[in-house]
Amino acid sequence: MDRRKFFKGVGLVAFAAIVAPTTELKAVDFRATKPEAWQAEKTADGIKALFGNGAVTQSDKISFKAPKLAENGGSIPITIKSKLDLETIALFQDANPRSLSCVFSVPKGAIIEYDFRIKMRQTAFVTVVGKTRDGKLYSATKEIDVSIGGCGG
Amino acid sequence: MGKAKIKAKEKKGVVKVKAMFTSLMADKEEATKKGIEASYIKQIVASINGAVVYEISMSGFMSENPLLKFKTKGGKKGDKIEFVVTDNHGKSTTSKKKIK
Numbered sequence: 001m002d003r004r005k006f007f008k009g010v011g012l013v014a015f016a017a018i019v020a021p022t023t024e025l026k027a028v029d030f031r032a033t034k035p036e037a038w039q040a041e042k043t044a045d046g047i048k049a050l051f052g053n054g055a056v057t058q059s060d061k062i063s064f065k066a067p068k069l070a071e072n073g074g075s076i077p078i079t080i081k082s083k084l085d086l087e088t089i090a091l092f093q094d095a096n097p098r099s100l101s102c103v104f105s106v107p108k109g110a111i112i113e114y115d116f117r118i119k120m121r122q123t124a125f126v127t128v129v130g131k132t133r134d135g136k137l138y139s140a141t142k143e144i145d146v147s148i149g150g151c152g153g
Numbered sequence: 154m155g156k157a158k159i160k161a162k163e164k165k166g167v168v169k170v171k172a173m174f175t176s177l178m179a180d181k182e183e184a185t186k187k188g189i190e191a192s193y194i195k196q197i198v199a200s201i202n203g204a205v206v207y208e209i210s211m212s213g214f215m216s217e218n219p220l221l222k223f224k225t226k227g228g229k230k231g232d233k234i235e236f237v238v239t240d241n242h243g244k245s246t247t248s249k250k251k252i253k
Contacts (some may be wrong), residue, residue: 153191
């Protein structure tokens with residue numbers, strides 16, 4: 001019995017040690033702090049919900065690579081690159097029921113070169129919006145042609 | 154939620170990381186069409202030596218089995234990179250990998 005108790009105790013301590021630091025690490029949980037942004041159907045509404053009413057400037061300081069014609073809408077490779085000191089980067093599209101795809105929160109001094117893949121149901125505009133640490137908004141927009149819709153469509 | 158495949162390599166102070174996570178990434182609409190429960194990854198946080206180097210929150214409109222690539226200066230050979238993945242049910246898993 002004592003032995004069993006002992007192991008239980010050790011297990012609990014180990015569990016706590018694993019769980020405790022991970023909860024601290026989360027800098028910004030955008031799913032919790034900006035729930036309305038994830039529900040927005042249009043890009044413009046999504047930007048407003050996530051970044052507020054600030055003016056968004058089209059800029060070539062944020063560049064993102066995407067194929068002009070995507071054969072498979074289920075997996076479209078996207079690369080975001082920027083030399084600006086950005087705090088938040090978000091990707092919106094008009095193809096899916098809700099427009100926000102993902103939000104990066106960039107640690108200080110990080111190299112901004114992010115590669116990932118998204119789903120799109122149909123041909124639509126994709127907008128990347130970045131917020132600098134002094135609160136300015138920059139964006140870049142591209143149209144992506146989708147021949148076979150992904151996302152179960 | 155399944156396993157994560159992680160590759161991390163250091164070269165001249167820059168760590169290149171490639172990571173793939175298994176998830177259906179099915180949002181509400183897609184899940185009803187397929188007749189399954191909605192399941193997608195909500196957030197992925199990567200850290201080296203306790204400092205966050207990468208953080209992404211996402212919706213179900215990322216592609217299935219999300220593949221992420223990024224570069225960071227915050228690590229060197231032998232350090233461990235740690236990924237914490239949270240899904241839409243609030244369950245989180247941690248995976249670690251040594252930087253080569």
